[in-house]
Amino acid sequence: KPISAVNSMSYEDFISIFGNVIEHCSLCAAAVWRDRPFSDVNSLHKSFCQFADQLPIGGKEGILRLHPDLAGRLAMSGGLTNESTKEQQSAGLNTLTDQEKQNMHDLNQQYKQKFGFPFVICARENKKEAILTGLERRLNNSGETEAVTGVEEVKKICRLRLLDIVDSSSKL
Numbered sequence: 001k002p003i004s005a006v007n008s009m010s011y012e013d014f015i016s017i018f019g020n021v022i023e024h025c026s027l028c029a030a031a032v033w034r035d036r037p038f039s040d041v042n043s044l045h046k047s048f049c050q051f052a053d054q055l056p057i058g059g060k061e062g063i064l065r066l067h068p069d070l071a072g073r074l075a076m077s078g079g080l081t082n083e084s085t086k087e088q089q090s091a092g093l094n095t096l097t098d099q100e101k102q103n104m105h106d107l108n109q110q111y112k113q114k115f116g117f118p119f120v121i122c123a124r125e126n127k128k129e130a131i132l133t134g135l136e137r138r139l140n141n142s143g144e145t146e147a148v149t150g151v152e153e154v155k156k157i158c159r160l161r162l163l164d165i166v167d168s169s170s171k172l
């Protein structure tokens with residue numbers, strides 16, 4: 001879509017189109033609509049980032065809790081959103097060996113046990129090896145650090161999902 005079409009959307013249409021650029025967080029799109037008109041996809045992304053950044057720590061954690069585990073139960077049962085399904089496949093998470101699945105599951109459980117929210121990383125920018133090493137490394141961080149790091153990954157996921165919808169060449 002050209003950015004001009006984005007800028008002329010009703011908030012209902014805007015929410016239905018952009019409601020999942022942050023996984024299960026249509027509130028973000030509902031809020032970001034007010035920042036229109038957007039000069040291009042970068043300024044649209046900036047609005048999403050600013051909304052996430054101004055949330056209190058509890059809100060940031062809430063965004064992370066709405067993310068499905070990587071190669072988790074939902075992924076195994078085909079219950080992921082279309083976006084998450086494609087992203088997790090692109091990282092090769094649908095071709096894990098049983099050993100890798102078990103390892104991922106154990107680490108995800110440890111991570112959730114420690115932080116109270118899931119490990120989030122931009123799967124389209126990482127292959128399964130990088131995801132596993134990232135999970136092991138970030139397990140040693142503080143909750144504060146991981147809430148911020150997780151939201152930074154959400155911003156990367158958001159940008160790629162926006163680029164799938166908005167023509168990156170279109171300018172106001």
Ligand SMILES: NC(=O)NC1=NC(=O)NC1=O
Pocket residue numbers: 067068069070083084085087088118119120121122123124157
């Ligand atoms: N826990 C996660 O990081 N989930 C995901 N990251 C992505 O890029 N797509 C997901 O579903």
